[in-house]
Amino acid sequence: MLVVMQHGATQAQIDRVARVIEEMGYQARPMPGEQRTAVGLVGNDGRVDASRIEALEGVAEVIHVSKPYKQVSREWQPQNTVVTIAPGVSFGGHDVAIIAGPCSVESEHQIVTAARAVRAAGASALRGGAFKPRSSPYAFQGLGKKGLEMLAVAKRETGLPIVTEALDEEGAHLVAEIADCIQIGARNMQNYSLLRAVGRIGKPVLLKRGMAATITDLLMSAEYILAEGNSQVILCERGIRSFDTTTRNLFDLTAIPVVQKLSHLPMIADPSHGTGLRDKVTPMARAAIAAGADGVIVEVHPTPDRALSDGGQSLYPEQFARLVTEIRAIASAIGRSVLPTPGTAPVTVG
């Protein structure tokens, strides 16, 4: 940590900063400059409360040199964490994984039909919401526990592992009973009670980036889960807020290589929420893989124009099948391949 003093700070003010740093148990290293003095804090263990120092007289600014996160960082663990949500379904290794399915579980027929279609096309896992965070209290909120039971049927029928969202601690326990990976949505990325709860449950977690979350914020939220002893965390870029509302969100694909350099956790992308527009899902899923994403999560509905939520950004099954073919070609172009569908032999591109 570097404490930059104001131009014209007195020696007494500089000494006071050094004294407070030492009272806090660290070493102070003053560094006089041409225009102003800075005081380095040596020994930062990530628990330094900068605001105490910011409040001292003569301090212009406190600059953080160390990163605030620990266990999620590559400095803590240099090699990739590979998160395995079911036998043969891993994120963060050589292969890229494809999670697909409808926004919401609407009926047993719908989810089983969707599961069969995405499995046939090459998906590695099934998504589908039973608990839905909707911006309107009057909109369809998901089938809840019944929806989870329908997901269990779809899993039995197709062998696809299940990724589904939990909105609160009680729901997380219900989800953990049937799902293979608990999703924490963008709106709950800083719901720390929920993050701690899924940390304790210990199942793999898919953590989506919040709409106003910096990359540091995303990693700090993952840190909450790891701090509870659960390192099975998959991160997901799904678009952030920007001033251009042409697309539903601004899909920040640069976040993929940025996170992969800073952290050992796998990072996937959600082009359905990232763009909000069906005809942009395919090019942006390709782009995500080309940028190095460890997988994608895509909305696919058997009949999008009858969907109870997000129909406008869901792919038709035949569009999804073409998308998988394109993803295979892109993965192959960068020396990776697509994870084989669970229970099948690997597919290779000639």
Place this chain on the structure above:
Amino acid sequence: MLVVMQHGATQAQIDRVARVIEEMGYQARPMPGEQRTAVGLVGNDGRVDASRIEALEGVAEVIHVSKPYKQVSREWQPQNTVVTIAPGVSFGGHDVAIIAGPCSVESEHQIVTAARAVRAAGASALRGGAFKPRSSPYAFQGLGKKGLEMLAVAKRETGLPIVTEALDEEGAHLVAEIADCIQIGARNMQNYSLLRAVGRIGKPVLLKRGMAATITDLLMSAEYILAEGNSQVILCERGIRSFDTTTRNLFDLTAIPVVQKLSHLPMIADPSHGTGLRDKVTPMARAAIAAGADGVIVEVHPTPDRALSDGGQSLYPEQFARLVTEIRAIASAIGRSVLPTPGTAPVTVG
């Protein structure tokens, strides 16, 4: 709702849109234009799922004419809702209210000292966090239940009503036992489970705008609380994310008159989080009142340079006392006054 067809959409596509609208139980009103046809949907009750229509062939765009919120709107209730959190402490009436206190409750001595100081200076209510949402799992997380008990002591000692944050449903019930107003922080603004919980508890709620929340998002989150039968909601602007990181957040004061026109709920402002800089709190608190805010919530700490959190943006007690004087002058300039401290006679500016 207006469904804009693509330039060159066929009559069959237009007819299909009209048919789907009618199947959904509304009236369709085609409106041919010079460049393209639009189809109006008449009878929108706020439950129309636009994505079903967006997915139809030939549709360029769906434009929402009705607002998605209902009970929070001025069209639902033209006169202001006045939220009374304790006898004589109301938000949304003629007077502006001042909530003040430290970021976190740190000890009984600290919170009682702070309470006395802000009461003496003219505050109407005491803030102080017992449950703290911190971006790092290793940072001070608040004293929890013990902190609530200390707030109860401070209330007994000073008569100031208490505003404090809850992070989850369990915590909301604990907070409700001692606090007069339950705060939902920016990070939980779209934690719908928590919004529903505080809606059912029925105590006044202070709902802070999320960092990426549009004004519509804020009103929709308030709608969740009203939909549970609790209309005692105070909204709060506290800064949103922007590309300029000179200030911690971008304090959007225009949101105040915008919300006041769209909704009957009171709207206050938090210049401490809105700016993150102690020396900007006073001018921006004045600006908030000048813009028409129904109150402000301000961080004040007896000894900011020893604060366990947010010390750098907390006012010293004597700075707060001057701030109250300035707020009185501004309120008076626009024909309002500052709420008298509970249990005292009104203060007037000559």
Place this chain on the structure above:
Amino acid sequence: MLVVMQHGATQAQIDRVARVIEEMGYQARPMPGEQRTAVGLVGNDGRVDASRIEALEGVAEVIHVSKPYKQVSREWQPQNTVVTIAPGVSFGGHDVAIIAGPCSVESEHQIVTAARAVRAAGASALRGGAFKPRSSPYAFQGLGKKGLEMLAVAKRETGLPIVTEALDEEGAHLVAEIADCIQIGARNMQNYSLLRAVGRIGKPVLLKRGMAATITDLLMSAEYILAEGNSQVILCERGIRSFDTTTRNLFDLTAIPVVQKLSHLPMIADPSHGTGLRDKVTPMARAAIAAGADGVIVEVHPTPDRALSDGGQSLYPEQFARLVTEIRAIASAIGRSVLPTPGTAPVTVG
């Protein structure tokens, strides 16, 4: 400048950084830390090219401790610059100034009527565009040179000094012939050729903040004008881009005290463009003055519903008159007053 090395950087990499810093003519001061080493660059004169150092192996990050601007900073000149555009019409002193008038000059009758109305209400200067930067090439682009002549008539009739925009160097010379202050609009804030041109012309300049400009960017653009020897620069906050499109721009009033601390230049605010909504202009003009702005610039049109541009955000003359009264009350509440209309005795608020 502080060069932060990667965790695990070798001694050879650290030495190389130090050597390059010394080759560039500065001193290097290595500062080993618990987690990583940093190397301070001492003697930064504002011309250091950080990217050369960023490119060296083992460098994690370069942190700028010095500000990139010089002549605009308070460290360069502690006391306020007072910009006088005409006898008695100054920005940056004790009084706040009000510039008002229509978006565009439309006819001699219109601009003279507007000038008389705003003068009667208490304005200190007249605004009105002759050269208009319009997002569409097919929209009304202003009357050009003829518009300037009409402004000259309005000035003769009312005694109000003129503030009007220039879009290019040629236009700047034309504007300089009749106007008292040359406005550089938000879209041209980083048109460095134009900034240099108005720097050389030497007339007072009103420099508006760009839609994506940080406060540092704004100050750097002003630095271009001062670097040509012209320190008569008034800065202006007029709203920046944000994710919420409820208002046309996000009016960043905190920029006012932030700029006033960093720079000696006067800073005013434009609530008309800052909000884009007529009924928000009055509360936000009040808020700007309460935040400490040295003035406001407001769109007023004799008949807004017939305006050729920006009619929806222009005040009616009687609304403007009420606004001036309210600004007087707010200015008085913070110990300032409104500049008297040129040629009249000062107005005081009882």
Place this chain on the structure above:
Amino acid sequence: MLVVMQHGATQAQIDRVARVIEEMGYQARPMPGEQRTAVGLVGNDGRVDASRIEALEGVAEVIHVSKPYKQVSREWQPQNTVVTIAPGVSFGGHDVAIIAGPCSVESEHQIVTAARAVRAAGASALRGGAFKPRSSPYAFQGLGKKGLEMLAVAKRETGLPIVTEALDEEGAHLVAEIADCIQIGARNMQNYSLLRAVGRIGKPVLLKRGMAATITDLLMSAEYILAEGNSQVILCERGIRSFDTTTRNLFDLTAIPVVQKLSHLPMIADPSHGTGLRDKVTPMARAAIAAGADGVIVEVHPTPDRALSDGGQSLYPEQFARLVTEIRAIASAIGRSVLPTPGTAPVTVG
């Protein structure tokens, strides 16, 4: 255009809106709804001034159904515009083009070395700035006219066409004498005088998206060039401002398919400015091509750690050579290829 009336607007107010629309020469089509009435404006030719109607009493909102741009739209011209800047060097056709070279021209040796290196690696055109828009007036501003002459030498030596930036009308004429494509940078995207000037000059233009420009803004700026009779415009995504400053800009790759649907103009991407980080240039260039970009423009410097500007984001020549190989593989995966270097036979990927 749709004029939405306030809930409770009177019949007289609705009639007034209809009358004004008809006075303006269009047809009014009232459309009463459940909650409020809307009035459609039929016959919009792109010149309607909405603000005149917004200002009428009882109007809640004006919604634009037609797009404000014309000649740049796919509705105006369905087939792609192919912009040819030199024989065999086209943008917008089947092949993707690669523009490469240093940020600034620094010396004849440097630019010729760079040109040879990027040509050898497979570039189709040479970039290099002679006029540099720098945020600091004290930073290196480019070699100006001399730099242009050095570019002419590099062109003679390698046969690569030249893309270089102009900052003002005078510079645009100088650039046009030697360059094959005039670049308008992000900071000048709304410098309408300059846009008109390059429209009149008639040479191909590379128009970069501004840092706060929506896609509509970008297309409107291109419209200024087309309105002068020059349709040889290549658009370029180069990153926009966002709240996360981890990367220099937020690279909005979804803009590529969005623009390609709305407009017939070619769209390329600049991953060097889009990310600002050398090690992110390669993955994001690949992602741009996977998203469907018609080309990329990349900074390459013979010795980045001695560059006078932007060294930290410039590729080493050998990194660029690998990038071209990867781009070829990605282009091939989506059925495109990379433009052959001018004067050579096409390269195919097996």
